[in-house]
Amino acid sequence: MPCITPRLISIFAFLLSFTIVMSLLFYVTDLKDRGPRKVLTAYSPDSDLLNIPQEEPILIEHIQTKYLKFPNESKDTDEQKYKSNINLMFNDMTNGKFIEVGASEEFGSTQILVDSLNWTGLVVEPHPDRYLDITKLRHVHTANICISPTYYPREASFKSIKGYIKITCFPLYSVMAAFKSTNLDLLKLNLKEADYQVLKTLPWTKVCIKVISVPVKSKDISMVTKFLSNHGYQPNELTENTQHYYFSYKKDCPSNIRIIQM
Numbered sequence: 014m015p016c017i018t019p020r021l022i023s024i025f026a027f028l029l030s031f032t033i034v035m036s037l038l039f040y041v042t043d044l045k046d047r048g049p050r051k052v053l054t055a056y057s058p059d060s061d062l063l064n065i066p067q068e069e070p071i072l073i074e075h076i077q078t079k080y081l082k083f084p085n086e087s088k089d090t091d092e093q094k095y096k097s098n099i100n101l102m103f104n105d106m107t108n109g110k111f112i113e114v115g116a117s118e119e120f121g122s123t124q125i126l127v128d129s130l131n132w133t134g135l136v137v138e139p140h141p142d143r144y145l146d147i148t149k150l151r152h153v154h155t156a157n158i159c160i161s162p163t164y165y166p167r168e169a170s171f172k173s174i175k176g177y178i179k180i181t182c183f184p185l186y187s188v189m190a191a192f193k194s195t196n197l198d199l200l201k202l203n204l205k206e207a208d209y210q211v212l213k214t215l216p217w218t219k220v221c222i223k224v225i226s227v228p229v230k231s232k233d234i235s236m237v238t239k240f241l242s243n244h245g246y247q248p249n250e251l252t253e254n255t256q257h258y259y260f261s262y263k264k265d266c267p268s269n270i271r272i273i274q275m
């Protein structure tokens with residue numbers, strides 16, 4: 014008998030401390046959950062969406078309702094204004110679709126596709142002043158946002174004539190889906206610092222892009238070239254100028270691809 018008592022005491026002590034630790038854990042977890050639960054809607058502030066991954070419908074709907082703007086319909090008749098042979102690359106194909114990320118210095122090179130070949134385009138431009146110019150001068154859909162280098166939205170600030178302005182960056186895939194164009198004839202990137210990072214975020218089994226363009230001065234241009242070549246792209250010789258490289262997809266879109274279309 015005498016040797017059993019200390020054993021009982023130690024078992025009891027163990028059970029007691031176990032119970033205390035477990036109840037503490039429950040209490041702490043319960044406290045965390047007690048805050049008001051956020052209901053995310055397309056009208057939630059951008060800051061509530063920073064943890065939402067790129068393929069979530071709520072994020073895509075948010076971009077659609079809050080940021081996508083329709084084009085200024087009055088089309089430009091002065092076709093000579095845009096000196097570009099980008100149309101040759103597409104054999105003067107009509108009714109194509111493009112997304113241009115960051116209005117490039119060679120302003121309006123894609124405009125010939127819109128004005129002469131009836132293409133539909135979306136220009137994404139974060140800079141508040143340049144964004145205004147685009148909505149006035151170009152006949153494309155626009156969005157005053159930036160593109161995130163990750164699978165999630167994030168915030169960035171841009172210097173404008175009115176001081177610093179906070180702009181939300183969204184993943185490229187979410188923007189493509191919001192524009193109902195996960196199949197594109199042309200994706201033109203003008204990020205220079207982040208083209209490679211952004212291309213890496215695309216879910217390649219859910220998009221099909223015929224031509225991808227990146228600036229010659231892109232920071233990781235050799236990585237971009239290698240990356241795109243691994244995804245079935247080859248450099249296109251018919252470049253419109255010396256500012257951008259163009260890469261063409263040399264295969265057909267996989268038949269099992271999940272496309273979101275207009």
Ligand SMILES: *[C@@H]1O[C@H](CO)[C@@H](O)[C@H](O)[C@H]1NC(C)=O
Pocket residue numbers: 107108131132133
């Ligand atoms: C031009 O595109 C619009 C849709 O963007 C379409 O409704 C219209 O039929 C097209 N016009 C021609 C001539 O193809």
Ligand SMILES: *[C@@H]1O[C@H](CO)[C@@H](O)[C@H](O)[C@H]1NC(C)=O
Pocket residue numbers: 085086087088089148149150
């Ligand atoms: C629409 O485009 C025309 C022609 O380019 C331009 O004169 C006009 O100011 C634009 N309208 C708006 C509201 O930006």
